[in-house]
Amino acid sequence: MIVSKSEIHAFFKRCQAEGLGGFQQVIVPRRSMVQPRDLFFTALNDKVEMVLESYRTVDPLRALFYFPRERILGGDVPKVKRLVVGAKACDLRGLQVLDKALINAEFVDPCYAAWRRNTTIVTVDCAEIGVSCHCNLVGGKPYAEEGFDLNLTALDVDYYHLSVGSAKGEELLALIQSATTITKASPEEKRLVSENRQAAVRKLQIQNAGLERGENYERLKKADIRIWIEEAQTCCGCGGCTNICPTCYCIILNDETTGKEFIKDKSWDSCQVNGYARVAGGATPRPKMFERFRNRYLCKFVNMPANFGLLGCTGCGRCIDVCAGKIKFTEVIKNVMEAKQVQETEHV
């Protein structure tokens, strides 16, 4: 299906302004006023210019569903009906990890599940590639193939190709149809979708040439520990990488009980800080910085795949941009995977 950009942009603005479709909030990426290259999610209003076709935002999509701090017991379950427009494929893969951990599991996180339930996601293909983007190295694509409600691919300056990925997407499509003109895609337009997507893939391949490292991630675990000490040298343990990661979901719990009602808040935690896994009495399994540094890579490439059947890295590259120690995540993986392998027992 084909829809004009100006019409659908106007439709998203009406969703915000008039509550079309019952949406109480529309969230879109906009440019940073300080650094125009950077995009941030923001609540749409008439002053906000949405930027849908660029690459992923600075803030992970996860943060819209899994807040830095949120009342998890003794508060109201979130009920705001939201429309997120301009999400990217890498972030969607991140939500798939969280879905497995927090919804499709023995226990359900009531807040995350509610935000997921009440939010419709419109993904837009990446037409540009960020300097740290590397989804092609982790089996990802700069466009979403599944998990979205609605997806938009820019055909040219005036039109999007539109596809539906879920029941929520069907509902939204019906609403869009009532407000805009939608036409059937011609074979020529379908070819253009594929061409535009391939162009983005090629950009990624060129950008990341030389960083390919295969998929035998067990090598990360079995690498000589000295390579990790070397790679972690400039890591200061700030935890920026975990805060900005689309798949990190570690939390701590705070008891806020005041009266008779039991109240609990959850807040993001980071495995990069020393106190993370420390138990009462002081013992901690990873007292050294390089051990915590290594743990993050093992969590993403060994443990999460074992737990969820999904890589914990979606190739968004945010951890590279945020790093105070200028550590290049992709280079670390390559260096470690190519390093000398030793028996696991030599670590313990």
Place this chain on the structure above:
Amino acid sequence: MSKNPYQVIPATIYEIIEESPTIRTLRLRPERPIEFRTGQFVELTIPGIGEGPFTPSSSHYVKDVMDITIMKTGFVTEHVHKARVGDVVGLRGPYGTCYPLEKFKGRDVLIMGGGVGMAPTRSLFLTLLHDLDDYRSITFLAGARTPADMIYKYQIDEWRRIPKVKFLRSVDKVPEGESWDEEVCLVTKLLNKINIDPHDNPVVVCGPPVMMKFGTFDLLKYGYAPRDIYLSMEKKMYCGIGHCRHCVIGKYYACKDGPVFTYEVIKDEENIWE
């Protein structure tokens, strides 16, 4: 919609037993019974302070009340030690794996508990006593740093009178002014005092990390197979429900796949003893 997994059940402290200078047992009456299987743990909230994972020390056959034995060792447990009879705490759970009693049937069961690690193993012990006919024998090796640190002293005579039960105790040292007429050695050395066929018999270990580590090595030397050694792992089980990841041991969660693991399962993971 599913229930909020963080919802707690208020429980009133109806009695407190001071076990040692640093360990006390809270006897709790929850608003409604919390059914658990021995070895599983619960999260206990001190209102306004915080929450921690603890394994009940009472038998899982006791439904309407629950004993939890807690050592003063951190922020939350300090407040546990300030709690008074009549205070209300929060409980949620049970979580995690239990001791596989069906595999213990007809066998000689060995239990090794050190310090406050005697708490979960007392739950197991009391549960086993309930069905004593099902087991060939029960041997409990209990250890503490000093005689004053030994917990459940007031029950020892009663337990030693039970047929098929052998209960050995040791302390690491006897400070001046304290008396002790039982063994003085590391609890793991009590293995030299018993005569159990390690073949196809289960052994359960719970205690401080260093005791778990060397206890396991001694048991392997004694002839126990890794699959027969059951360890109650201590990790930071923050949420208890597999959401916070703090207790991850390689690909396992201590809260979901444990806390009871066989050594066979976790022996190849890193840093298991820390």
